[in-house]
Amino acid sequence: MSFKKIKEVIEDGDIVILYLNPNNMHPLEVKEKISNKKGKIIDNVFNTAYGALRVVSLIGQKYGSKVELTRGWAYVLQPTPELWTLTLPHRTQIIYSPDISFIIHLMELRPGSIIIETGTGSGSLSHALIRTIRPSGHLYTFDFHEQRVSIASTEFEKHGLSDFVTLKEKDVCLEGFGEELKHKVDAVFLDLPHPWLAVEHATVALKKAGGKLCFFSPCIEQVQRTCTKLICEGFIELHTYECLQREMNVQYKLLPILDLECLKHKHTTEDIHKNRKEKQEEKLLTVTQSHSLPGHTGFITIAVLPPTYARKKEIHLQCRNSDK
Amino acid sequence: MNAVVEDTCESVEDVITVGTHVIVKKQDFSKIYKVSENGILMLGKNQRVEMQEIIGKPFWSTFEMVPLSGNKGTFTLTLTDEIEPWNDLKGELSGCDNRSITDDGTSQRLSKEEILQLQEAGKTGKEIISSLIENSKSFSAKTEYSQEKYIKKKKNKYFKFLTIHKTSILLLHEVYFKRKHEKIGGLRMDALAQMLSYSDVQSDGLHLLYSNGFQGLPAAAMINRIGTNTSGYLINLHPGNMPQTTFIEAMNFPQELRDRHLAVNIYSFLRLHYQGESSIIDNISKKVVIKDTEESHDTEKSSEESEGETMNDEVSETDMEVSELETEIKENGTLLTSDTGEDNSTLKRKLESEEPEIEAAKLKKPKKSANKLKWLLETKRAVDLLSSMKARGLTIVAKEHPLQIAKALLPFLGISRPFVIFHAHREPLQETYMELKQKRNVINMKLFTNFLRSYQVLPNRTHPDILTNDTSGYILTGYLVE
Numbered sequence: 095m096s097f098k099k100i101k102e103v104i105e106d107g108d109i110v111i112l113y114l115n116p117n118n119m120h121p122l123e124v125k126e127k128i129s130n131k132k133g134k135i136i137d138n139v140f141n142t143a144y145g146a147l148r149v150v151s152l153i154g155q156k157y158g159s160k161v162e163l164t165r166g167w168a169y170v171l172q173p174t175p176e177l178w179t180l181t182l183p184h185r186t187q188i189i190y191s192p193d194i195s196f197i198i199h200l201m202e203l204r205p206g207s208i209i210i211e212t213g214t215g216s217g218s219l220s221h222a223l224i225r226t227i228r229p230s231g232h233l234y235t236f237d238f239h240e241q242r243v244s245i246a247s248t249e250f251e252k253h254g255l256s257d258f259v260t261l262k263e264k265d266v267c268l269e270g271f272g273e274e275l276k277h278k279v280d281a282v283f284l285d286l287p288h289p290w291l292a293v294e295h296a297t298v299a300l301k302k303a304g305g306k307l308c309f310f311s312p313c314i315e316q317v318q319r320t321c322t323k324l325i326c327e328g329f330i331e332l333h334t335y336e337c338l339q340r341e342m343n344v345q346y347k348l349l350p351i352l353d354l355e356c357l358k359h360k361h362t363t364e365d366i367h368k369n370r371k372e373k374q375e376e377k378l379l380t381v382t383q384s385h386s387l388p389g390h391t392g393f394i395t396i397a398v399l400p401p402t403y404a405r406k407k408e409i410h411l412q413c414r415n416s417d418k
Numbered sequence: 419m420n421a422v423v424e425d426t427c428e429s430v431e432d433v434i435t436v437g438t439h440v441i442v443k444k445q446d447f448s449k450i451y452k453v454s455e456n457g458i459l460m461l462g463k464n465q466r467v468e469m470q471e472i473i474g475k476p477f478w479s480t481f482e483m484v485p486l487s488g489n490k491g492t493f494t495l496t497l498t499d500e501i502e503p504w505n506d507l508k509g510e511l512s513g514c515d516n517r518s519i520t521d522d523g524t525s526q527r528l529s530k531e532e533i534l535q536l537q538e539a540g541k542t543g544k545e546i547i548s549s550l551i552e553n554s555k556s557f558s559a560k561t562e563y564s565q566e567k568y569i570k571k572k573k574n575k576y577f578k579f580l581t582i583h584k585t586s587i588l589l590l591h592e593v594y595f596k597r598k599h600e601k602i603g604g605l606r607m608d609a610l611a612q613m614l615s616y617s618d619v620q621s622d623g624l625h626l627l628y629s630n631g632f633q634g635l636p637a638a639a640m641i642n643r644i645g646t647n648t649s650g651y652l653i654n655l656h657p658g659n660m661p662q663t664t665f666i667e668a669m670n671f672p673q674e675l676r677d678r679h680l681a682v683n684i685y686s687f688l689r690l691h692y693q694g695e696s697s698i699i700d701n702i703s704k705k706v707v708i709k710d711t712e713e714s715h716d717t718e719k720s721s722e723e724s725e726g727e728t729m730n731d732e733v734s735e736t737d738m739e740v741s742e743l744e745t746e747i748k749e750n751g752t753l754l755t756s757d758t759g760e761d762n763s764t765l766k767r768k769l770e771s772e773e774p775e776i777e778a779a780k781l782k783k784p785k786k787s788a789n790k791l792k793w794l795l796e797t798k799r800a801v802d803l804l805s806s807m808k809a810r811g812l813t814i815v816a817k818e819h820p821l822q823i824a825k826a827l828l829p830f831l832g833i834s835r836p837f838v839i840f841h842a843h844r845e846p847l848q849e850t851y852m853e854l855k856q857k858r859n860v861i862n863m864k865l866f867t868n869f870l871r872s873y874q875v876l877p878n879r880t881h882p883d884i885l886t887n888d889t890s891g892y893i894l895t896g897y898l899v900e
């Protein structure tokens with residue numbers, strides 16, 4: 095239930111984030127036994143570079159506290175959607191926090207929003223979406239991959255989020271989002287290989303009062319194709335963005351200082367000695383940037399569907415014909 | 419059209435009502451407007467638009483600006499169904515071959531009279547601009563970038579349709595970022611969006627924000643994410659007499675939600691928390707005799723700020739109340755410094771010279787004692803809230819050096835909870851990073867900046883937008899531990 099509300103103390107069944115350093119974090123499920131890769135039930139012991147941790151020993155400890163490992167220590171944190179995104183088990187490619195934040199902002203989500211997401215994938219985006227729209231909003235998330243749907247469903251359950259999300263196994267491009275969601279949602283988000291095939295279905299699902307459609311595509315061809323389709327369906331104000339977050343390492347750097355002034359005059363050896371001692375290096379607080387970083391994640395496109403009475407009807411018809 | 423409207427309006431909220439703030443869009447240009455019975459909207463310097471017509475109409479309605487005869491530069495509005503398709507203008511016109519065109523300086527073949535005739539003949543804005551382009555010898559020789567600029571300029575002039583939209587953080591931010599980005603500290607939407615994620619702001623819990631300036635954007639964006647009819651609170655600490663509230667006002671939040679936003683002076687807050695109520699009372703009386711160094715510093719600061727905000731779009735009544743409270747404190751004492759008096763009158767002058775459509779805040783004289791009580795009660799409420807529970811997240815959006823603020827506010831943050839600090843410059847965040855790291859109760863610290871690029875997507879002509887913004891600012895995030 096670790097995502098439902100703020101917790102102070104770790105309880106049986108929680109998901110905790112074990113923090114060793116920024117690049118070494120692990121989600122742990124706090125329970126006595128787990129099944130190993132071969133399906134055998136074994137004691138839940140987590141091995142780190144600093145020694146082993148018997149996971150049940152965390153019960154009763156405070157979130158944010160330091161835990162002893164055999165050869166060092168680590169911290170345990172309550173997961174936030176951001177920590178979860180960084181540590182979750184990948185079943186697919188996932189969307190990361192910088193893009194997620196931007197998507198939520200562009201779709202103008204807030205508590206109470208009713209939204210559709212497809213595909214669910216590894217649930218990285220879903221966790222952040224749910225945080226934004228609960229308690230009165232709802233997320234309908236679709237994926238056509240049976241196993242991904244069932245894993246995500248178990249996760250939402252364990253995380254205490256099932257009240258805010260409905261999962262469905264469906265090929266949305268072929269079947270749409272279902273009669274029950276007709277004119278019910280404020281926003282639709284698409285992260286699948288053929289977003290243009292889901293646009294018509296999205297139009298039907300959006301409220302008559304209008305709404306937003308956002309899609310994430312790594313390739314520009316998908317963007318172009320989907321944008322054309324969106325315009326045909328009466329969407330307006332299309333914008334495509336690319337957002338890259340660059341992390342910097344804060345560090346002290348020692349900069350050697352050359353004394354070149356002293357060369358202008360004759361100096362005694364003593365002088366030179368003295369000068370040497372004075373300042374040869376300067377300590378500078380600065381940053382280093384990584385040598386290689388993700389240079390592209392995906393294009394994020396946002397489009398607005400006006401309320402029915404303000405939609406452009408003529409364009410609509412025109413496209414229908416040329417579409418075929 | 420009305421029948422259609424009734425069919426699709428899902429609630430009264432979808433109708434434009436007096437007293438709410440709306441976004442007025444005219445092509446790429448948009449503006450915040452507070453709806454009033456006989457409101458006037460100024461477009462640029464010399465177009466006055468009488469806005470009564472929009473009252474009672476559904477959002478998204480389009481209105482045509484009709485010149486009022488005998489009153490140059492004044493327009494009334496009429497509701498219309500017609501929406502001109504504009505997106506394709508550049509595409510249609512700039513694709514042609516320009517080998518035969520030489521620019522001889524007299525680029526526009528149409529005379530002023532001819533253009534006027536086109537207008538009078540009832541040609542649409544698009545038709546007029548198309549003729550202008552067709553008759554411009556130099557247009558096709560221009561770079562795509564300057565073609566864009568040309569069209570934009572002409573559009574502003576000849577496009578006569580307005581649409582009215584609900585305000586939202588996205589749209590309000592856009593209004594400011596496009597035209598007055600310095601007023602929101604250059605805070606770009608990707609950075610804003612990330613702060614809202616990293617702060618873990620949501621419908622539940624107590625959220626702590628320090629923000630100075632930015633027109634109240636960070637607070638409004640957080641309140642928006644706390645949402646109506648939920649259990650969350652926002653405590654918004656600020657260093658002056660009055661927090662800026664332009665964005666908060668413009669979001670039309672219901673009272674129930676506004677009541678869960680506590681805007682409190684950070685000095686009063688910390689003093690009350692650490693020294694108790696008596697010291698606050700002491701301090702108020704002391705302040706008028708000997709000027710308390712901190713507090714007088716604030717006063718100077720906030721008056722300096724209102725100096726910089728000569729065009730502050732909205733000055734809410736609450737702002738006035740607080741500044742009057744300040745005057746009152748000074749008047750009650752024995753010492754009334756002359757410069758304070760002056761500051762106040764300049765402020766009032768400014769308020770009176772606001773653009774007309776803003777409907778300059780009516781200077782009500784509220785009950786003074788009630789106000790003093792309100793201010794103290796609000797601070798007490800914040801202190802009580804934060805002693806009953808720790809903050810779920812801490813957000814600092816500062817122009818000041820964030821280190822002292824972070825150090826002062828981290829003790830109010832829950833263990834295992836995140837903080838996020840935005841600053842326009844990298845150096846103060848580096849220093850904050852190092853100091854906090856040495857204190858060893860903060861982990862997973864990350865400093866980053868963002869790159870945002872927008873794209874023109876058109877068949878066969880997709881490319882990054884030519885103009886981009888490179889003032890992303892810097893963000894420091896981390897988690898508090900034991």
Ligand SMILES: C[S@@+](CC[C@H](N)C(=O)[O-])C[C@H]1O[C@@H](n2cnc3c(N)ncnc32)[C@H](O)[C@@H]1O
Binds near residue numbers: 288
């Ligand atoms: C890249 S993943 C989504 C990742 C997700 N956004 C996240 O952050 O974890 C794409 C998912 O879409 C699903 N998918 C692809 N085409 C689909 C379709 N037509 N209907 C439903 N799901 C589909 C795939 O099974 C896959 O799990």
